[in-house]
Amino acid sequence: MIEALLDFYKEKQVEIARDHQGEFVLIHSSKIIGFYPGVREAYLDAVEERNFEPGHFLIRQCVLPEDEVPLTFYSRLG
Amino acid sequence: MELSAFSKLIKPKPFYVLESNIGISLPWNPHGKGERPPSIPAIGIWDTGATHTVFDRSLIEKLGLKAVDRTSVNTSKGRQDAGIYVANVYLSGNIIIDLIRIIDGVVLGGDDETGKVLIGMDIISKGDFFLSTNPQGQMKFSFRIPSQGHDFPNLPPVSPDSVVQFPGPRN
Numbered sequence: 001m002i003e004a005l006l007d008f009y010k011e012k013q014v015e016i017a018r019d020h021q022g023e024f025v026l027i028h029s030s031k032i033i034g035f036y037p038g039v040r041e042a043y044l045d046a047v048e049e050r051n052f053e054p055g056h057f058l059i060r061q062c063v064l065p066e067d068e069v070p071l072t073f074y075s076r077l078g
Numbered sequence: 079m080e081l082s083a084f085s086k087l088i089k090p091k092p093f094y095v096l097e098s099n100i101g102i103s104l105p106w107n108p109h110g111k112g113e114r115p116p117s118i119p120a121i122g123i124w125d126t127g128a129t130h131t132v133f134d135r136s137l138i139e140k141l142g143l144k145a146v147d148r149t150s151v152n153t154s155k156g157r158q159d160a161g162i163y164v165a166n167v168y169l170s171g172n173i174i175i176d177l178i179r180i181i182d183g184v185v186l187g188g189d190d191e192t193g194k195v196l197i198g199m200d201i202i203s204k205g206d207f208f209l210s211t212n213p214q215g216q217m218k219f220s221f222r223i224p225s226q227g228h229d230f231p232n233l234p235p236v237s238p239d240s241v242v243q244f245p246g247p248r249n
Contacts, residue, residue: 002145002146002147002148002161006147006148039146039164039177039178039179040164040176040177040178043105043146043164043177044107044110044177047105048107048110048112054143054144054146055144055145057146058146058147059146059147059162059164060147070149070150070151070152070157071129071130071149071150071151071152071160071181072129072151072152073125073127073128073129073132073151073152073153073154073183073196074127074128074154075125075127075128075154
């Protein structure tokens with residue numbers, strides 16, 4: 001499920017990130033539902049307002065492909 | 079937001095690890111109408127070297143969390159894929175960190191059966207984190223939220239770094 005939503009995001013990534021850099025996008029059923037200032041707002045809209053089932057939507061921060069950086073853990077994560 | 083805080087003494091066993099008992103649960107909005115889900119106990123390891131909070135994979139499975147995204151993470155063992163989730167973390171002092179992004183991973187250290195959580199800078203930076211060691215070798219760490227500013231009682235003000243410089247190896 002999440003892979004299909006990620007594929008959809010990647011198709012639109014440049015267009016989305018150009019207009020909404022740094023915001024969080026909510027995607028469900030191959031549709032962009034909205035843009036939010038944080039994960040919290042996106043999650044509440046998905047679950048409390050729209051009754052989306054957890055595991056059936058994507059919340060991702062909008063950044064251009066060249067600006068994507070991996071998260072970093074200097075210790076204790078194997 | 080009301081001030082909440084806690085302090086804990088840490089002894090080396092044999093090394094200092096900043097651990098505290100915490101609870102974790104499925105995401106829950108304390109200001110919403112939904113019923114509070116049950117929490118499960120975990121060991122929180124306060125880790126300033128972690129940019130984000132990590133739940134050990136066993137805890138992700140135990141809670142039944144569903145991913146909202148995927149990402150790449152750099153660890154000491156190289157780059158790997160990880161899931162991103164949303165969950166709640168409950169700290170001492172009735173501190174609730176709600177609806178925070180969680181990464182899954184294999185949290186190293188410890189041999190007990192309680193799952194481990196790396197409490198990363200995303201939580202630490204929400205408040206004030208204070209660490210000191212007395213002459214008896216007891217380390218005390220405190221956390222308070224929301225931030226009350228840079229000044230802690232009985233601490234000197236911030237001053238420029240004065241790092242002792244060691245000479246290089248002798249020839």
